[in-house]
Amino acid sequence: MNTQMPVLKEPKRKRMGSRRLLTILILMFIALLAVLFFNSSISKISDIQIEGMRFATQEEIGQAAAIVVGDAFFKTSSSTIEDRVRTLPQINNAVVTKTFPGVVKIVVEEYQAVAFELSEQGEMTALLSNGTSIDASNDEMLLVDKPVLSGWAKDDPHKAELTKALGLIPKKQLSDLSEITPNPSPAYPDRIIIYTRTKFEVVTAISVLQDKIEALNAVIETQEPGKITMLLADTYVPFNNESLENMSDDQKETTQ
Incomplete structure (x- = not known):
């Protein structure tokens, strides 16, 4: 009795080239979005609020903080700004809060x-x-x-x-x-x-x-x-x- 051998299917070849191209396109798209974001106004500091001072002036605190409207929002960390403000002799403590998009709030506590x-x-x-x-x-x-x-x-x-x-x-x-x-x-x-x-x-x-x-x-x-x-x-x-x-x-x- 003759037995018929099953036909073996050839494995499908993965289209590696297409996947690599798709990955590259996605990465390029993400990079393009990042460039557009960091060059847009939404990524900049739009408002600096300073509260709690009695003897120090807003100008003194702003200079010590070393940030101005238009700077990159994520460029300087809150802790770095706090350390800078605390260098003023009349400042006992400073707390910096960032609110996206663009708002930086500095609350100071002066020595009595x-x-x-x-x-x-x-x-x-x-x-x-x-x-x-x-x-x-x-x-x-x-x-x-x-x-x-x-x-x-x-x-x-x-x-x-x-x-x-x-x-x-x-x-x-x-x-x-x-x-x-x-x-x-x-x-x-x-x-x-x-x-x-x-x-x-x-x-x-x-x-x-x-x-x-x-x-x-x-x-x-x-x-x-x-x-x-x-x-x-x-x-x-x-x-x-x-x-x-x-x-x-x-x-x-x-x-x-």
Whole structure:
């Protein structure tokens, strides 16, 4: 009996050339789209928003950020811009948010203003909690609840330490401090005299100020105006009416 052999089909040849051509065309199309995108206005920064500043200007922050409208949106990362803005002496922190298409928002947090003093030119200078001095001639609100530093040398290293210590004091207690003058001694090179708006005179040192502020507040709230010493030991001596009358006009003004 004759058996017929099945016919073997030849395998179809894959059209490799067509697939390669298709892949190349797709890649070229993607590259063309990328070129068109990065050269279009949609890929550029169209708006830069800056918020949170009081002492720094928009121009200063913009220059520090080193970006302008028209720059490539993806060229500079948010973290890089934040690091640049933080180099400004009055800036404590910065947060940058990018919103596509084209919007870059910079929100800054400045160091707290803790005191002020008059410069040699008679201009009002604000002292920030990191020791930075900046012009505050146009900031009238600063005078309301901040102490004035008087009698300090421009290069006195204790002044920067004082501003940092003041930055750790609650705002309510800081607002009662009217004037702070240096009063160094051999035992306490950083000794100071503080005049309060509640008519107290306080002798203390910058190095212990943060630890003593709560005790100082307790005395001010419960005692009559007087002289308080807060160093190694704490003492309180009330003023009598005669001593108040004998105070100089300048001292009266600084305690009001």
